Amino acid sequence: MADSALPQTTPDSLASGRADALHRRGLMLILSSPSGAGKTTIAKRLLAHDPQIEASVSATTRPIRPGEVDGRDYHFVDRAEFDRMVEANEFYEWAEVFGNCYGTPKAHIRARLKEGGDTLFDIDWQGTQQLYQKAEADVVRVFILPPSIEELRRRLTGRGTDSAEVIAARMARAKAEISHWDGYDYVVVNDDVDACYAQICQILAAERLKRARQTGLIGFVRELTRA
Ligand SMILES: Nc1ncnc2c1ncn2[C@@H]1O[C@H](COP(=O)(O)OP(=O)(O)OP(=O)(O)O)[C@@H](O)[C@H]1O
Numbered sequence: 001m002a003d004s005a006l007p008q009t010t011p012d013s014l015a016s017g018r019a020d021a022l023h024r025r026g027l028m029l030i031l032s033s034p035s036g037a038g039k040t041t042i043a044k045r046l047l048a049h050d051p052q053i054e055a056s057v058s059a060t061t062r063p064i065r066p067g068e069v070d071g072r073d074y075h076f077v078d079r080a081e082f083d084r085m086v087e088a089n090e091f092y093e094w095a096e097v098f099g100n101c102y103g104t105p106k107a108h109i110r111a112r113l114k115e116g117g118d119t120l121f122d123i124d125w126q127g128t129q130q131l132y133q134k135a136e137a138d139v140v141r142v143f144i145l146p147p148s149i150e151e152l153r154r155r156l157t158g159r160g161t162d163s164a165e166v167i168a169a170r171m172a173r174a175k176a177e178i179s180h181w182d183g184y185d186y187v188v189v190n191d192d193v194d195a196c197y198a199q200i201c202q203i204l205a206a207e208r209l210k211r212a213r214q215t216g217l218i219g220f221v222r223e224l225t226r227a
């Protein structure tokens with residue numbers, strides 16, 4: 001279905017009660033899945049339709065690729081700057097991948113949390129564990145499952161972005177990735193993409209309304225019960 005024809009379900013439209021008008025703390029929404037299950041598809045829809053959420057932008061030492069934009073795709077830094085950021089404890093987590101360093105900077109995300117803005121992460125289970133250890137109360141973990149292993153293979157093949165060897169490697173890793181499903185707060189099956197997107201919107205709406213995130217409630221209740 002084209003995005004313009006999507007049902008009008010958004011986290012905003014769901015969380016439209018009185019309490020939603022009160023100030024709230026932001027959250028960190030993590031989407032993980034085996035490669036090809038559809039997390040990028042869902043993430044793009046959320047980012048396109050929900051102004052309250054933005055994607056986390058990692059810092060990396062790898063060279064910029066054609067078409068990439070510094071500050072949008074990554075913050076491109078040299079190794080000395082990356083090491084300085086590690087030393088200064090400026091990352092929630094970092095890792096070396098294929099000889100380059102990647103890290104999730106804290107400062108911008110922390111500011112967004114305070115302002116009531118949400119941040120979206122498309123990361124694997126190891127990154128999820130590290131983020132959860134550092135920011136448990138702010139993290140919402142969602143694992144996306146494919147409806148079947150055969151369908152996962154069909155999607156990877158149909159995407160047309162990978163060679164047969166790369167697809168085989170992604171398929172070989174899929175079962176190990178799926179084995180981490182129980183380290184997540186929510187598990188959704190991406191059979192129909194619109195239904196899966198709608199479920200994730202519902203999760204986001206409910207998480208935004210959690211009492212612990214409704215920082216404006218204290219003053220509101222105090223006013224209600226005054227005199
Ligand atoms: N519910 C669905 N039904 C059919 N096709 C789907 C569905 N969801 C996603 N797809 C398609 O499956 C392919 C893989 O999806 P996507 O790239 O979003 O997966 P991913 O989990 O982000 O993979 P990776 O980890 O490799 O980036 C894409 O071609 C996408 O259009």
Ligand SMILES: Nc1nc2c(ncn2[C@@H]2O[C@H](COP(=O)(O)O)[C@@H](O)[C@H]2O)c(=O)[nH]1
Pocket residue numbers: 058059062093094095097102103104123124127
């Ligand atoms: N642990 C982290 N891994 C990250 C981060 N940002 C990206 N990545 C992973 O790096 C590889 C390569 O990415 P590429 O853009 O250079 O192809 C990929 O697996 C990413 O998931 C991060 O902040 N932390």
